[in-house]
Amino acid sequence: MGNNPDRGRTITTVLGRRLGGELLQMREACGLRQMHAAEALTASVTKVAKIERGQVPMRDPDVRALCHLYGQSDEAVIGKLLALAKADRERRKAHGWWNQYPQLQAMVEYVALEDIATNIRTWQLAIVPGLLQTADYARALAVGNGHWEDPDEIEPFVESRMARQARLDGENPLELWAVVHEAALRQLVGGRDVMRAQLEHLLDLARRPNVKLQVLPYLAGAHPGMTSAFTIVSFTEPGALDVVHVDTASSTLWLESNTDADHHNGLFDRLTRLSLAQRNSVRLIDGILKEM
Structure with a gap:
């Protein structure tokens, strides 16, 4: 096995991809486009694409805003997404052993x-x-x-x-x-x-x-x-x-x-x-x- 000193610094996107994938499914289920999500977040379409690919962390208000836009009012579902977003943020900022x-x-x-x-x-x-x-x-x-x-x-x-x-x-x-x-x-x-x-x-x-x-x-x-x-x-x-x-x-x-x-x-x-x-x-x- 080779020795790659940068490999240990790689930030995982597993949790981000999971969150982004669920938000993507919700958006497509209600027939909206990325531009509509961008307007709800006051962000660019590029940022929405990165969110849905799990490339950037999400703040809780943004998760709630997208849930509201997509007609998701079930607090159990929203709570699950918020917990996933929190775990993803914690992992991204971690500097582990x-x-x-x-x-x-x-x-x-x-x-x-x-x-x-x-x-x-x-x-x-x-x-x-x-x-x-x-x-x-x-x-x-x-x-x-x-x-x-x-x-x-x-x-x-x-x-x-x-x-x-x-x-x-x-x-x-x-x-x-x-x-x-x-x-x-x-x-x-x-x-x-x-x-x-x-x-x-x-x-x-x-x-x-x-x-x-x-x-x-x-x-x-x-x-x-x-x-x-x-x-x-x-x-x-x-x-x-x-x-x-x-x-x-x-x-x-x-x-x-x-x-x-x-x-x-x-x-x-x-x-x-x-x-x-x-x-x-x-x-x-x-x-x-x-x-x-």
Whole structure:
């Protein structure tokens, strides 16, 4: 992987695109043009185009003005858009700790959103989720994937992964719900000693009130999560303002529509029902640990 010092300074537009897309749909639904929105905001058509593409932040009065213009009076809908605009503004002005780690590379956008999220639900097929990894496990993964041109970059990458885990602590810790396939717990990443320590770490984390951990066992058979892993990032109550992150071997996908969010929320719900309850998941992890 190359070292791009500017990558960590990139401002995410995921939330802005989500907000702009919803406002665009509202405008088109009532048959108005960008010039009408520009008049309502006393702004240029160019600015409205940038808003709808998620390229600029929005003030609360502008959100309300456009909702009024588009005939949207439902305070629940307006409140959702205002919350999205606020989260987008906070992200744009943030100068996060991740900027000092160019090794994060393509993960920068995800980590920046993770930093302001209130709730994360993740389904992992083959690895322990990053927020639950030990340093040795993360290091073994980095070595194993073979992407690093410079081995000296691996250690800062591991440090950055450990820094992410600070979100699980503090006065307002991140609520994490992780569903992990049994295969990820049996794969000897880094060898038996590393995996023993990783499994012990999972057992410790499962005791935290803000961490829910379930295991999907081999015995579950075919299941709806077989095609890919994914993470649902939420910024308010569960189900609101969700964006979905999907990491592939060659790219990172952000799925931002309500349809995509609803689809993956449904997938996650089905996976949780197929998985062991947390207490039984803990027993399974403990059993795998004893086998090692």
